[in-house]
Amino acid sequence: MIPLSWYLIFAAGLFSLGLFGVLARRNAVAILLGVELMLNAVNINLAAFWRYGNVADMTGQVFAIIVFAVAAAEVAVGLALVISVYRSRNTVVADEIDMLKW
């Protein structure tokens, strides 16, 4: 059986990819994609800990399913926002969307 640490390292890598995407990509859609990657990394962790922990306890799986739902909703809202921003400012570049500025 593959040891747990493999899954964890894999998840960490996936998380770092996502984080890099969020911080470095200029396109807002790409940032959203990064966020999804990070969420999925968490899901892997959850699934792995369930499998290696108490199998009878379904908490990890349930939690992962909630994360899926949240991610789906988040993407829907996020994309809608991006489209809305695009309509008003004609750009999806994150640097140019600085309405939060003082």
Added chain:
Amino acid sequence: MNFIYEHLLLVILFFPTLAALVMLFLPAGENKLLRWFAFGASLVPFILSVWLWTQFDPNVAGYQFEAQYPWYEALHSSLHLGVDGLSLTMVMLTTLLTPIALLASFSINDRVKAYMMLFLFLETGMLGVFMAVDLLIFFVFWEVGLVPMYFLINQWGSPKGEREVRSIFGKFTMSARNYASLKFMIYTMGGSLGLLLAVQMLGVLFGNYDLQYITANWSGYTKDLMGISVSTVKTVAFWAFVIAFAVKVPLWPFHTWLPDAHTEAPTAGSMILAGVLLKLGAYGFLRLVLPLYPAEAKYFAGALAFLATAAIVFGAFASFGQTDFKRLVAYSSVNHMGFVVLGIAAAASAVGTQDATIALNGAVLQMFNHGLSAAGMFFLVGVIYERTHTRNLDDFGGLFPLVPVYGGILIFTRMASLGLPGLNGFISEFLVVRGSLPLLPVYTAVSMLGLLMTGAYILKGIKQVLHGPLNEHWAHGEHKLTEINTREILVMAPLMILILVIGLWPAWILDVINKAMMMLF
């Protein structure tokens, strides 16, 4: 019906407020609707108090229709209402005069809604004082009455007139109604400061504010308070009460707010001011000062009588010296209320004797009577002021042929105020004199001078307005004086009927007062 009967006082007390709140939702421009609504609403408490009068049993001692509602539990103060013969008479007077005053205000065209609402609030304030059996509630309503009156004078008072205020800091001018309303407010507030302190002291001392409880315990209270001997404390508290009420009555020399406020107030405002608000002071003497401080009241009866006599005499002289018709009537209130206090002072000097009871009967009846005749007089001054826009007596003259009905009513009301036998004023003044004479002979004899001058100023008013050569200015053209109209006669009619009925057959009201006075003191 049963509910109303059980909570009759509460309903009477707060119905005007409720009506005023309903008025908020009526359209502002519909003056006719607003007037009739307010008038109709004020009739309800009147009808209910007539019912109250019929249900009231004068032979039972203590408060009737008592009701207690939670109010300020942390302080052990509750909305405790009740009436005895004394407060019932005053409640009757208030609920009677308010519709009359509202009917008299139908000629107001400026911000009718606010005006009518203030009047209804005012009614609640006054009724509250008369119904309260809780010192804190008493004080609250005492102050509540001030606010609507302030705005009535300040906003709807006579628009003309400047008042020059001179003092050692130099002089400045302000509009007369502003000056008058301010003076009224500050004077009364200043007077009631001591009252508030004294009330709080009693509250702290006894842990609650219930008047019956405090009355039963306070006069026998002998422990020292805060290191001061109890007699000193009682004396100070006594004077705190007395000054608050003396300002309101008003007694000489606390009376100078009265001519200003009465003169500048709108007609209906003066009617209520003279008719009911002044009675609050006298009521305070009877309800609080005499029961709470019998010993002090007896000790200081002479001083009180001196002030009352001064009010009677100086009020009459001052009234005679006026050239402003309304001011003349205003000073006459000082004169007449002096008799109320004279009676109270006499009673204070010998509580429980027959003379004292007679003096108190006279004083309470005088309160009621003065309410009728003073309200009538202020209204009549208002009637002529509305038509001529002047109150200066020298501007009138010989108006009788132009306004015979008005003239007749004026003479009738003037005579009631003069104390003509056969009309109400005589009964009460006679009883006061009869009661006071054996107890305070010198003061009573001196006050006769005031009674004499009463005749002088009343005849002066009639002489300057109705009699003499006709002032042609009012006889023709645009200034032509018009006769008193039906609405105005309807305002006067109930007052005149009561004046005559009480004058001829006072027993129906005096019996209630008499029994109340017998049981109260």
Added chain:
Amino acid sequence: MTTETLIWLIPLPPALAFFLIVLFTNKNKALSHTVGVGAAVLSWLASMVVFFRALSVEHLGEHPFVSSVNWLPTGDTWFRIGVAIDPLGAAVLFFVSITIFMIFLYSVGYHNFGQPAGDHDRKGLPPHGATVTDEHGHQHVVPSVEPMYSRFFAFLGLFAFGMYTLVVSDNLLTLFVGWEIMGLCSYLLIGFWYGKPSARAAAIKAFMTTRIGDVFMLLGIGLLYSLTGTLNFREIFGNEELMHTLATPGTTLFGLSLAGLIALLLFIGTVGKSAQWPLHVWLPDAMEGPTPVSAMIHAATMVSAGVYAVIRMFPLLSLDHNTMTVVAFIGTFTAIFAATIAVAQNDIKRVLAYSTISQLGFMIAALGIGAYVAAAFHLVTHAFFKALLFLGSGSVIHGMEHGVLHTGNHSVDPQDMFNMGGLRKKMPITFWTFLIGGFALSGFPLLTAGFWSKDEILADAWANGHLAVFITLATAAFLTAFYTMRQITLTFLGEPRTKEAEHAQETPWTMTVPLMVLSVFAIGYGWVGIPEDFPLLGGLLPSWFHEFVGGTLAEHPEVIPFNPVPLTVSLVVALGGLLLGWLYYRNVNSAKEDFFQIPLLKNKYHFDEAYQVVFIGPVIWLSEVFTKWADQGVIDGILHFFGPATGGIGAFIRNKIDLPIINEFIGDGLAAVTQETGRTLRPIQTGRIQQYMMLSLVILAVVGALLYFMLGAGL
């Protein structure tokens, strides 16, 4: 109907008439006077029934008609009011009801009922006459109807109500009620033509002068009530123990007993009401009113009321010798004092006014010397003949006004006797009745009522040894005869002195009938009081009056034995005065020739001016200067100190504490520091989401590292 019920009802018709006229019939003159006169008739009828029933009761004084009800609750007890008719009340009721009825009737004619409305008449002024065109096209000026005709009857009705109330009262308080209502009516009626400043002033003068008396009377009533616990006449006078306590001398001021003090206070009320010196000044001025009013005030009602009240209180009055002396002095002095003034007056009504004051003085003096019956008798006879004289003088004036309207010369005063003369031919009924009245006033022997009553007063004074009173009153009686004859001579005898007098006319029947009725009583009423032992005449008729009215008192007054001295004196003064008056004045044609136009007398001893300076001036000063100074100067001055002073304290706190320290240093300072900090840190806020995330990552890393090392270090 029982007599008691009837007595209750006597005052009601006039009161109802007042309300009916005021509220309903005031537009209709005929209806108004019908109501008024009808009410007077009803009251008169009721009074007559009561009077004759009273006559038929034996010992009415001990068992009068009484009835009372609870009126005012006074503690445990009630104050009761009620009616009572005892002999005195019945006698007074008799003359009051007749004179009131006559005056009502007379007023119809006096106010020109049936005449056209005036050309320029205005309410509040006497009518000036109306121009009418007869069938031949000639224009005449005729008297015009009074514009306030209805109102006059209303006032008269109220007045009558007051008087009846006063007479039928069984207690002092309702007596006072009637008394004051009459005071009001006299004010309204004297000022009836209120448009005239003189009438207005006279009305106020009358009211105020009598009110001075009234407030003393009120004190007296209050004192009596508090001492005795009742105001009922019979209860007070019938309680011997109480009367004895009251009579204890020296218990109050000036050594007076309580009874004396009370009686004195009550008497001051009478001094005002009955116009005795020194409160007599209002009555002559009261002549400003229409003539029926003068008759009403002077004869039938008001001034009689004053005397009636003293007669009523006589049992109390007689307890204190000192008070009696005061009363006797005031009465006697007034009698002579007013008589001297009357001699110098030219106005026909003013002469009568002073004559009234003088005659009332006779009555008061009679009471002061204890002549109870004589005072009551003179009160009754005087009421009849003085009403007759006033109504007669009104008739004369009315006739003269007719002449004035005829000639159109309004500068002629129709009341000035020197403008008259020779009226006996023009106005025969008026003349003969006036003559009867005048002779009665003078005390023309045997025939007239005035002789018998005045003679009795003089006889009493003589018999009781009051010599000074006797002499003074005799002199006054002489003057009375003298000025009466002066009046008759100047008015009716000789030839007309002016055109107006030539065109004077007899007045209508409504005016002359009352004159004739009253002259019957002016003669006949004296015969009921002829002393039993009077030479020749005594015993022909029973001395009913003395017997009847004397029965009012618990101790019947003694009948004075006949004495020729006072009889002779009264014969001499009456006849002598009349004769001298006629002899002198038949030759006098103008005021200049009249010896008695002495300035001091003509100016009434300057009492009006003196009162103006001594009383009215200071009162006005006190009212206008003193109170203004006290209220607006002193009291408001103090208040105005507080106002600005409070304002000053407020300004100080604001300008010196609030603004610099709290606002600028603490408040604004804190705000400035915060603001500057914020401004400095502002660039951090770039608005770029990735920078924020970067930053938060860094901070997370730093915090994480710190936590790791610190926790790891075991801290």
